[in-house]
Amino acid sequence: MDPNILHNLSYGMYIVSSFKGSSLNGQIANTVFQITSQPVTIGISINKQNLTHEFITASRRFSISILAEDAPLILIGRLGFKTGRTEDKFKNVKYSILGSGCPAVLENCIGYLEAEVVGTLDCGSHTVFLGQMQESKVIALAKPMTYDYYHQVKRGTTPATAPTYIKEEASKKQAGPLKKYRCSVCNYVYDPVIGDPDAGVTAGTPFEQIPDTWVCPVCGAGKKDFVSEGLRL
């Protein structure tokens, strides 16, 4: 058995949102797929530990916002590496409240669709929710972000609750003046050869010279939460 085969499955990058009473929540997901065309039904796989799972179970509604390729890591970090149990993920994020009361994130998205749950499949750690599409809108003409693009180009990481999470190998020791640093919260790696152009940190900037106000582009952790790639996490 070679689990590396799983790296060759293709996915998009989405924000799945839901609500419970007046509380809103959303999360990043890559397992979103059309199941039937008449009527249009959409399947999503959501970890049972996630607040979004609790909200979808309660309201029987979810929305899918399709991330554009130019969505910044900080948006993915805010929605994907924080929990809605301790903070309001929608603070400072542009969204709409749809007819059903379900929110849909608009920021850096190509558009959204909203669905009513018509079936569920218990899959152990995750539930597959099957939803019939009720509302949908295209808001921008852009290239959808794929999971591959997120990993290869944006160099994003995967939270432990994702269906596609695989424990990373212990990092190898690095030497030289341009050392990589790893975020101890989300495992994002700052590579000085690339920098963090989204935040104005140009390619070639050593980690030590990044301003102290800089935060992890994925999860928002501070510079002090980074450790040299040589250290075992």
Next chain:
Amino acid sequence: MDPNILHNLSYGMYIVSSFKGSSLNGQIANTVFQITSQPVTIGISINKQNLTHEFITASRRFSISILAEDAPLILIGRLGFKTGRTEDKFKNVKYSILGSGCPAVLENCIGYLEAEVVGTLDCGSHTVFLGQMQESKVIALAKPMTYDYYHQVKRGTTPATAPTYIKEEASKKQAGPLKKYRCSVCNYVYDPVIGDPDAGVTAGTPFEQIPDTWVCPVCGAGKKDFVSEGLRL
């Protein structure tokens, strides 16, 4: 409601295979996704009309072969636009029989995985099968073909039984010496500007000058089954 939003969901391109007794069958699918990581479970959406659906229901096993970007349209056509009820789809296709008896296509594939069905969700026209991975192998280092690549670069079409099928608009009338021709079986469009390099038909070759032995690269239909794009199908 704007169904165009559905074109922005991202998928890969796969061959799903199964068996019933000594009969083998396979089909093209794009809705293949990892659902959980511990244990690894895989979800697939299969049309109830398809022979592969009948075989998976009988044997409780399916394999997924991941198509590489360079897979020719003729392979996709043979597996995706024919039915295993009237012909042996595996004739002239390279495959392995795995430990469970399930076949896995090897041709133009990055590798395969095989799963045992542990759950099903009835979704109307389709069933979502949930399978626990039992066996997997990487056989080539290549870029996986995405559904977007299949449509944009390979200019492939979608059979009516696919989850993502959308009825095409009636074709607009075309004029000029380099007329496009559409396959009346699978709706593949021959565009003389692009030609069919896989089959040795160079860019710029008018349809009329293609040898009569040429067949549709998607479904294998003959040249006589093509109609001018100006005609209503």
